[in-house]
Amino acid sequence: MALELDDVRRAAHLARLGLSDEEAASYVDDLSRILEMADSLQAVDTEHVAPLSHSLDTTQQLRVDEVTEQDQRERFQRCAPAVEDGLYLVPRVVE
Amino acid sequence: MHDKTLTELAAGLSAGDFSSRELTDHFLGRIERLDGEINSFITVTAEQAQASADAADATRRQGDAGPLNGLPLALKDLFCTQGVRTSCGSRMLDNFVSPYDATLVERLAAAGTVSLGKTNMDEFAMGSSNESSYYGPVKNPWDLAAVPGGSSGGSAAAVAAGLTPAALGTDTGGSIRQPAAFCGITGLKPTYGRVSRYGMVAYASSLDQGGPMARSAEDCALLLGAIAGHDPRDSTSVTRGVPDYQAELNAPLAGLRIGLPREYFGEGLDPDVEAAVREAIRVYESLGASVQDISLPHTNLAIPAYYVIAPAEASSNLSRFDGVRFGHRCENPSDLIDLYKRSRAEGFGSEVKRRILMGTHTLSEGFFDAYYKKAQQVRRLIRQDFLDAFDEVDVLMGPAAPTPAFDLGANKDPLSMYLQDIYTIAINLAGIPGISVPAGFVGQRPTGLQILGPHFAESQLLNVAHQFQQATDWHLKRPSFGEENS
Numbered sequence: 001m002a003l004e005l006d007d008v009r010r011a012a013h014l015a016r017l018g019l020s021d022e023e024a025a026s027y028v029d030d031l032s033r034i035l036e037m038a039d040s041l042q043a044v045d046t047e048h049v050a051p052l053s054h055s056l057d058t059t060q061q062l063r064v065d066e067v068t069e070q071d072q073r074e075r076f077q078r079c080a081p082a083v084e085d086g087l088y089l090v091p092r093v094v095e
Numbered sequence: 096m097h098d099k100t101l102t103e104l105a106a107g108l109s110a111g112d113f114s115s116r117e118l119t120d121h122f123l124g125r126i127e128r129l130d131g132e133i134n135s136f137i138t139v140t141a142e143q144a145q146a147s148a149d150a151a152d153a154t155r156r157q158g159d160a161g162p163l164n165g166l167p168l169a170l171k172d173l174f175c176t177q178g179v180r181t182s183c184g185s186r187m188l189d190n191f192v193s194p195y196d197a198t199l200v201e202r203l204a205a206a207g208t209v210s211l212g213k214t215n216m217d218e219f220a221m222g223s224s225n226e227s228s229y230y231g232p233v234k235n236p237w238d239l240a241a242v243p244g245g246s247s248g249g250s251a252a253a254v255a256a257g258l259t260p261a262a263l264g265t266d267t268g269g270s271i272r273q274p275a276a277f278c279g280i281t282g283l284k285p286t287y288g289r290v291s292r293y294g295m296v297a298y299a300s301s302l303d304q305g306g307p308m309a310r311s312a313e314d315c316a317l318l319l320g321a322i323a324g325h326d327p328r329d330s331t332s333v334t335r336g337v338p339d340y341q342a343e344l345n346a347p348l349a350g351l352r353i354g355l356p357r358e359y360f361g362e363g364l365d366p367d368v369e370a371a372v373r374e375a376i377r378v379y380e381s382l383g384a385s386v387q388d389i390s391l392p393h394t395n396l397a398i399p400a401y402y403v404i405a406p407a408e409a410s411s412n413l414s415r416f417d418g419v420r421f422g423h424r425c426e427n428p429s430d431l432i433d434l435y436k437r438s439r440a441e442g443f444g445s446e447v448k449r450r451i452l453m454g455t456h457t458l459s460e461g462f463f464d465a466y467y468k469k470a471q472q473v474r475r476l477i478r479q480d481f482l483d484a485f486d487e488v489d490v491l492m493g494p495a496a497p498t499p500a501f502d503l504g505a506n507k508d509p510l511s512m513y514l515q516d517i518y519t520i521a522i523n524l525a526g527i528p529g530i531s532v533p534a535g536f537v538g539q540r541p542t543g544l545q546i547l548g549p550h551f552a553e554s555q556l557l558n559v560a561h562q563f564q565q566a567t568d569w570h571l572k573r574p575s576f577g578e579e580n581s
Contacts, residue, residue: 003456007456008452010456010459011452011455011456011459012452012455014455014459015410015414015439015451015452015455016414016417016432016435016436016439017436017439017440017443017448017451017452018436018437018439018440019440019448023448027448027449027452030449030509030510031449031452031453031456033510034402034453034509034510034513035453035456035457037398037399037402037510038399038402038403038457038466038470039399040395040396040399041396041399041400041403041466041469041470041473042465042469044393044396044469044472044473044476046469046472046473046476049472049473049475049476050472050475051468051471051472051474051475052471052472052474052475052478053301053471054287054301054331054526055287055301055478055524055525055526055527055550056286056287056288056333056526056550060330061330061334063327063330068327072194075194076194076420078192078194079190079191079192079193079194079420079421080419080420080421081418081419081421081422081424082424088419088420090419090428090431090434091428091429091430091431091433091434092430093430093431
């Protein structure tokens with residue numbers, strides 16, 4: 001399936017990925033060709049085949065619901081771009 | 096010392112021929128003198144390495160040294176290392192100093208190994224040539240005009256150049272096996288779930304697996320024993336016990352049934368690579384193995400299925416890089432959306448963006464069933480091909496890559512780069528283990544034999560690879576790189 005410029009812009013917005021017009025245009029051709037390759041999957045009959053999400057076909061392991069982590073907020077915030085009073089700072093969202 | 100295997104170095108440490116500090120300083124000196132030419136390290140942690148080496152020597156004096164104590168190695172720069180930058184080859188994480196260790200890093204440190212530093216890689220492990228790194232391409236020590244392969248290209252090149260006796264890599268679609276083949280070393284991708292992914296920066300979570308890259312299968316066995324095993328912090332790591340991977344290395348191969356997937360010997364395979372692989376198979380026949388043709392009928396669907404599944408998972412995994420909690424943040428964002436969009440636009444390189452866009456598109460409303468669900472169905476068929484094959488044979492063999500290492504800059508088109516992984520990618524979709532061992536040369540560039548086994552057959556793969564290395568000396572060949580300076 002060929003992609004249009006608007007499809008690339010839409011995906012970029014959904015992914016919160018800034019793209020210049022030039023960059024967006026440059027991805028149209030590549031992504032169209034990758035999707036065309038992916039379209040070859042459509043020729044396979046998979047009507048009675050269950051999707052495989054885990055190669056060992058196992059289910060999620062469960063564990064006892066107990067607290068195992070300590071509070072390490074300060075340590076984890078040391079690599080943050082901007083924090084104040086233990087909070088992550090971002091531009092004002094509500095005026 | 097840099098020409099020895101990890102196993103030989105372990106024996107030397109044990110015999111007191113040299114200390115871990117002497118060994119560590121030797122490799123640090125080589126990195127200092129030689130890495131400028133091949134760019135295999137992003138970060139060298141000399142001071143930490145010397146401190147770890149001194150600690151390992153003290154442990155040995157106390158009589159508490161385990162088999163890996165004091166051995167230097169290097170880590171692909173996507174294993175989180177506390178207090179050390181973990182960049183993933185990306186501008187996004189250029190400023191990221193990890194607050195914690197990956198489980199694999201923790202286990203290797205507990206075993207007394209010494210990390211020399213963090214190796215170069217394709218950005219977020221997305222690539223087959225190591226050319227997508229923010230820190231520049233890595234060169235192949237066998238031929239500086241050639242790529243080392245990818246995405247664990249720095250790890251492979253560093254081992255081949257004798258800058259470290261071993262390294263850890265990760266493999267999502269071939270990223271351990273293909274660079275191992277291109278650099279003439281041995282690399283093992285374990286069964287999915289065998290090695291914890293905790294602290295390993297995620298690319299495609301249902302495919303990613305860490306593993307050893309070294310000079311021999313015996314060295315890989317030594318390392319795998321240290322990193323394998325259940326980890327409560329990774330719910331996809333399996334609870335199955337870890338065997339002694341060295342115990343079976345010397346088992347005779349008489350009666351071994353080898354399958355040759357005919358789809359792995361078709362169009363696109365370089366005739367000289369094929370000749371090397373066929374010659375390797377003749378060696379196995381002389382060791383008492385039998386060989387038969389096998390078909391993996393869904394092979395041609397592996398690349399399309401992978402390039403739906405992996406980018407979809409990547410687009411989800413990489414959404415965490417938003418400029419808020421860690422990583423790159425743009426200057427003066429006007430609002431929150433601007434902060435997200437510009438931080439990500441500036442932080443990610445073009446191949447990473449391509450895969451995020453691809454994955455976001457195929458997961459978006461109206462496309463999910465046609466792409467992601469369909470690819471997951473085909474994934475089951477691909478896995479079934481292998482399960483059926485292993486009803487008839489013990490292992491499968493073929494080339495690790497269709498060509499020897501290609502020239503830097505030769506594959507500008509993303510699709511032609513994707514096709515480089517034709518023989519490795521299905522293995523990740525099926526979750527089975529695979530190992531690449533040196534099997535000869537095309538000109539001066541190495542080529543690799545890939546050996547595949549059923550889920551959790553690592554002991555057998557290592558045995559089969561080790562017996563080949565007892566009968567041949569391809570794995571002992573060293574590039575002339577750095578000789579005049581050593």
